[in-house]
Amino acid sequence: MSKRIGSGAALLAGALAVTGLALAPSAAAVTPDTATITASCGIFGGGAATLTATQSGTSATLTLTSSITTPLSLGANSINSTLTMANSTGPARVFSGSVNPAMAAGSTITVGPLPGTVASGDSLDFKGGSLKMVIFGITVTCTTSAAQAPGPFVF
Template sequence: MRGKRIGSGAAMLAGALAVTGLALAPTAAAVTPTTATFTASCGIFGGGAATLTATQTGTAATLKLSTTAVKAPLAIGANTINSTLTMVNSAGPNRVFTGTVNPAMAINDPITVGPLNGTVASGDTLDIYNGGLVMVVFGITVTCTATGPQTPAFVYD
């Protein structure tokens, strides 16, 4: 009988240690870096410095784009800009991030869209150069491209 108790106790201890090990295990690494800059050209709507902010949870990723160089021509309500951001992937197929998330913007406020949702794979290296952002605002399509590579590229784990 005593052998069964020791065996049961050892099994419970091993189970507790396994659960503790999982709880203390490091979380999966995420995208690096989390911010990058580039120069945007949005045709007649302007252009200049822009910032991308990235997050990653497994294969789900988001990108947010903001720029003080391109201003809202009219007041824009929250979550009314339909955005598609295409990122060139040096490790495989391009990745597309989409959504209608944006803050409310007054006339001449800097443009911000996102977070836009997309899917990535481990090892993806994404850059907006030769990709771009297409925004549809009040039925008007605004296309923004990068004039050169972003600094630095996003690498997903």
């Protein structure tokens, strides 16, 4: 009798383990999670910047931290940003919002995390896209002529 109970318990444990694996949510992960670009913002300057991406299902966020500095102090959530990413697998994806930390004059500019929607298989690159920031009513547009490194964000 104890052999049957032991065998039954082992079968039950195995069945539960398989069921648990089958029902476990699939992890959505963007790769790579960071990339670098060199941005040109016209008369406002330019320089190196880092893009950081996160994903949860079809929701994603992008944060841009640049070497470009602000000449004035900026309050938190005072930059209206629209980050458009070229998508080699479909339409461009747009990440937008007014999310930024407070920045003292001379600080590097950071915007985000900016929310947006992605689809499985999207391959997003800043090259072919742009970052538009509205600061004190002035629009600053940044672009690049080179692909981001190490490569596009794949969702």
